[in-house]
Amino acid sequence: MKGQTYQGGGGVINFHAFQNANYKIVITFLFAAVTAVIATYFVSGISDLAIVVGMVAVAALMIATFCNINIGLVAILLSMLLSPELELGSTPGRAVVVRAEDLLLFIVSLAWLARMAIKKQPVLRRSPLNVPIGLFVAILCFSTIRGMITGTVTPLKGFFYVLKMVEYFVLYFMVLNHTTSARQVKLFLGVLLFTSIVVGIYGNTHLGEAGRLSAPFEGKGEPNTLGGYLLFILSIVGGLIFYYRKRRRILVLIFLFLVPTFVFTVSRSSYLGMFPALAVFAALSKNKNVIKYAAALVLAFILAVAFGPPVLKNRVLGAFEPETQQELKRVGMISLGPSPAARLVSWKDIMTKKFARRPLLGSGVTGLAFLDSQYVLTIGETGIIGLSLFLWLMWRAWRAAGISYGTVETPLFKGLVLGYMAGLAGLMFHAIGSNTFIIIRIAEPFWFFTAIVVKLRDIETGKAAMSERISR
DSSP, rough: OTTTTEEOSSSEEEEEHHHHHHHHHHHHHHHHHHHHHHHHHHSSOOHHHHHHHHHHHHHHHHHHHHOOOHHHHHHHHTTTTTSOOEEEEEETTTTEEEEHHHHHHHHHHHHHHHHHHHHOOOOOOOOHHHHHHHHHHHHHEEEEEHHHHTSSSSSSHHHHHHHHHHHHHHHHHHHHHHOSSHHHHHHHHHHHHHHHHHHHHHHHHTTTTTSSOOOOTTTTOOHHHHHHHHHHHHEEEEEEEEHOOGGHHHHHHEEEEEEHHHHHOOOOHHHHHHHHHHHHHHOOOOOTTHHHHHHHHHHHHHHHHSSHHHHHHHHHHGGGGGTTTOOOOEETTEOOOOOHHHHHHHHHHHIHHHHHHHHTTOTTTTTTOOOHHHHHHHHHHHHHHHHHHHHHHHHHHHHHHHHHHOOOOOOOHHHHHHHHHHHHHHHHHHHHSSTTTTTTTHHHHHHHHHHHHHHHHHHHHHHHHHHHHHHH
């Protein structure tokens, strides 16, 4: 066994060194975890075996992730859109809702941090996003603490929602640190597509049942969330179709399979995001037929709205059909339906009242009532400074992707970056009518693949693998 190694992607596991350095730690941790589970079962009086099994699964996942980070990352990808939600509490304004993937991300992050500490490796690797991420997190914390002091933020809610945002960035650095090979990129893409196919099966088997499709295990149902997720996934698949000819046929089938579920979310924000995504494909792709494909998709969408099920036509055209009791019926020459009008009224209320009192730093995270707009919510909670940092962060992500797109040559990588850039453009427009980058079911895949796109140049040149060997 001496000197024997196993290439695990997230790091080569040297069994001899593992036995000498980490074996006792892992065995001790395993013994402590199992002992705790047994003690909990017999001493605390918990009779539900599912709870005990869940505790054992948590311990097993932490140990497995400690040994090989890829296991934890794959588990996170599998949990996207396939996990239930738990409401920890509700106070005026916004409920504290935790999903299984929140807990999973927290567990995997702890195991990763423990591994990095024991191996004495840096947690923060250099990337174009480090500075804007650091400054954005700082303003989130500062404005929220300020809101707690002034009374605009409930401490528990503010803490949990800031922690949720920080978790997304931890995921970014986790993937950035441990993605070092094309094999890993293929693995993560495969798991992402598998998860999306499962979601597509769920959606396609529920077409027409409830009018608008929502993701599995949604409490109240959020079609906007499912629409935003599929907008990003379809963009990724679309980019791969244009460049990754080796798997083009199966990718086209996956794309066509997911389209009905996307359409029947009947999410206007998702539909809006579709057009800039297609525009990015048309502007960046070197495929001469891309404009024809984009035009065909737009035409198909128009025909679906005009001649498809009434729910599509009513939802899309209803945005421009005012009702008599509305407070706001028209903006300029454009008539507004009840939902868009109500959003504009709420946005105006925030901007003229709460934002006007705290324009620079805002009211703090959760210091406002729930708003269906990433930009209005961000400027209301973190002020002009917070919104500026958020937009700077998104710009740096776009710029980093553009650099990768202009330098990588591998067809798989090229298609992935093109799809990511189209997805980013789509999500930025989706965020006009949704808290896109706060919702875990959209934010997780976005930050996961943001890290991969940033790392692709180093992976292609071999620098990522070399850096991994040096750090060990």
